[in-house]
């Protein structure tokens with residue numbers, strides 16, 4: 001049986017580690033040829049890589065020229081993202097611009113430069129990595145939450161504009177995923193076991209997410225099995241956003 005993404009070429013921004021690397025692995029498993037675009041080399045021997053800074057339009061143009069001459073592009077995954085915590089008082093205009101430049105302007109520019117390449121091959125799929133924090137929010141995350149809500153809006157807009165070119169556009173909105181970024185939060189707490197148990201309690205499925213949980217859904221959205229799905233934001237959060245919080249003293 002033919003692999004679902006056989007003969008497809010994919011690019012994944014921020015594909016060197018974390019969720020992006022898991023997305024690369026899922027796409028490869030589904031049969032795609034994959035190039036990771038990142039500031040750093042991938043933490044995975046043998047994964048194709050091209051240097052890319054999504055905040056720099058010249059870097060994007062060089063990246064697109066390199067990948068389109070190698071294999072063309074059918075699938076774009078806009079995954080690269082940054083996160084910081086700052087109160088409104090602490091946050092400067094430069095902080096705000098830096099967040100938007102990576103998380104929101106980057107995906108817009110990647111789409112702008114790659115859509116002509118995808119259209120030339122008869123269409124394709126864009127998957128943007130949003131966040132549950134584009135819908136609800138932790139304290140001091142105003143810039144991050146705004147950038148991710150922006151990604152969800154961009155997803156709907158691109159689905160509408162690019163449908164006639166045969167290009168679908170969807171987003172995933174991951175919840176708490178076990179990456180370096182979140183490990184640092186858990187490890188900073190003096191009682192790691194307690195934090196782990198409390199985190200599990202917040203999730204109806206009883207645990208936090210693994211990067212591969214995101215990778216598998218992105219691979220599905222990228223392929224023809226999802227050919228009638230566009231303009232959607234798929235939440236991948238183990239049910240956390242569906243569960244109303246109760247005081248932890250009530251034990252559930």
Ligand SMILES: NC(=O)c1ccc[n+]([C@@H]2O[C@H](COP(=O)([O-])OP(=O)(O)OC[C@H]3O[C@@H](n4cnc5c(N)ncnc54)[C@H](O)[C@@H]3O)[C@@H](O)[C@H]2O)c1
Nearest residue numbers: 014016017018019038039053054079080081131174177179
């Ligand atoms: N970890 C989570 O729980 C979680 C939850 C929801 C959404 N997300 C989103 O998932 C995506 C990946 O997160 P992660 O936890 O794997 O992060 P991570 O920090 O582990 O990896 C991010 C990758 O993006 C790359 N990157 C950063 N800036 C870049 C730039 N300017 N150009 C190109 N590459 C750049 C980094 O080098 C790194 O390889 C982000 O968009 C993040 O907002 C993460």
